[in-house]
Amino acid sequence: MNPSLRDEATYEQDRLERYVRKQEQETGLSRREILKKLFGASVGLASAAAFTGRAYAAEPLPPIVKPTPNDKFITLSTNRETRFEALKGVGEVTPAALFFIRNHTTTPRIDGATWSLRIEGPGVTNPRNFTLADLEALPQVTQTRAIECAGNGRSFYGSQQGTAGSGTAWRLGAIGVGTWTGVRLSTLLELAGLKNTAVDILPEGLDDVFPAAGTHVSRPLPIERATDDDVLVVTKLNGETLPQDHGYPARLLVPGWIGIANIKWLGKITVAEEALFNYFNTTQYTFIGGSYGPLGPSSPVLGRQVVKSAFELPFPATFTAGLKLITGRSWSAHGTIKRVDVSFDEGTTWTRAVLKNRGNDPQGWVEWQVQWNAKAGSYGLKARATDSAGNVQPVTTPFNTNGYQFDAIVRHPAVVS
Incomplete structure (x- = not known):
């Protein structure tokens, strides 16, 4: 295992090189042709098929479940930003009622009694499902960690530096620090028969398909990071059942990495023996524009969160x-x-x-x-x-x-x- 691959930016460059080398060997295409094919598509190679048998209602529902009063939150389309003045005096841990909400679509209403998490793919020998009861019967880990949207502070590019960035105009309230309880992802991967040839995992959410991506919210994670002890599949926030808006029945927790890595409403994890790419790690969540230039293989990817x-x-x-x-x-x-x-x-x-x-x-x-x-x-x-x-x-x-x-x-x- 290469410890440097636990850093997101280092990993992304490494995985791109591994992918290109493999494609050169298997297809005979040149490096330029492979990169053009990869970055020329709006949806990458690992776009997931829609789930079947989703365990929530199909009729239109309000995008968010919990109350988000105006004195505590700023409404930003399907998202809710926590007002920082609301956190004064509450202590280090953000109460669930004050935790910000980042939704690409809407909060799904999932029946925990019928829900299960599927782990499958060529990188495991024993594909299997885990129910909520299965997860809670395994050894539990509790840790206090932040989750922060990659775009937190985005509004200040425009209001403070004169050039606005695209996307939700967060101030600084797209962050929350929770006490999370769940099972180590490495434990679940071991139970599914993780192979030593595994390279990437692809966790996918059960929220609606995100139109721009053509898939559910998902983002590849290197096996080096996925098997770290602090990466959890969590079922509780601050000692209580995980709220619907924050991923019930289970979500991923990848401390220090940008918010998109912490997939909510987990439904499936695919374990692959090759590098995976999709909309959420090519078209989005890369640095482009300004001095970074246009989207392409040289576009820097987002690494750990910043100070x-x-x-x-x-x-x-x-x-x-x-x-x-x-x-x-x-x-x-x-x-x-x-x-x-x-x-x-x-x-x-x-x-x-x-x-x-x-x-x-x-x-x-x-x-x-x-x-x-x-x-x-x-x-x-x-x-x-x-x-x-x-x-x-x-x-x-x-x-x-x-x-x-x-x-x-x-x-x-x-x-x-």
Whole structure:
């Protein structure tokens, strides 16, 4: 096993090279012809056929099940962004009721009593189904980790840097930190007879077919990452049954990787002996546009999530003059947060914030606070985090057309009267 392949960007380049070499041997096509065929299609090689016998109602239903009041969430089409001011005082773990929702289509209504997860494909010797009872009877693992949409912060490409990215215009609330309970994916793969020739898995959701992809939401995952101890098939969030909007009966948890890797409403996992490609790891979730250029084999893929910070304040914020305790959160998938600096004068001067939970997990976040003697006027508040790997939030983020992984320092407008 190559440990470097646990990094998504390294893995994607490696898998592309492996695929090209195999295709050259099997088809006689040139490298250029193979790459043209792969990236010329809007839907890649691993597009899945529609599931049969889906265990939820076919009639039109509201796209989201749980209440999402306007004082807690921002409505963005089929998605709901958590307002950061709603997280003030709730602690490290995000309550299920406040967890953001990223839906490509709508939340499916699945009957857990008849549902099962199918593991199959040429990379296993014992294809089998796992019911919900089967999963819960296996050794359980609990861990507190973040899930964050790759487009979290997308709106600031336009509002702050002048060039808007396409897609849902998230501010910073497309993230939640949950305590997840489930079974290691490696355990299920072993029970299905994982071969040592396995290369990729393809987890697929039971939500409706995503029209642009022509398939259910799915994204290949390398066997090196799939068999890590922290990758789980989870059935509980914060000690309770996994809510419908968050993947019931079971979802994948891949800590540190972009949100799309954490497939909700799992229905099938295909284990392959070759590299897999589809819409969700070629056309989407790659860096294109701007200095990255057009979509093609040289387009960088998204890697681990980046370091970010957010104030627990309305956007924009309003205050009366006087001494204020300002709170916020910072996070990074590359390490723990070691330092947060806050500016109340557009970045001219900085004050070190006090970290509340200094032992924060590298796939969680840290809460922080700082005192501000607020005087009448208009301000741009800024927070800048540094993680244990030495990553510091930059002043700007290079633009990409899809607006992914905005990690620059965000200007938070505030007015004091």
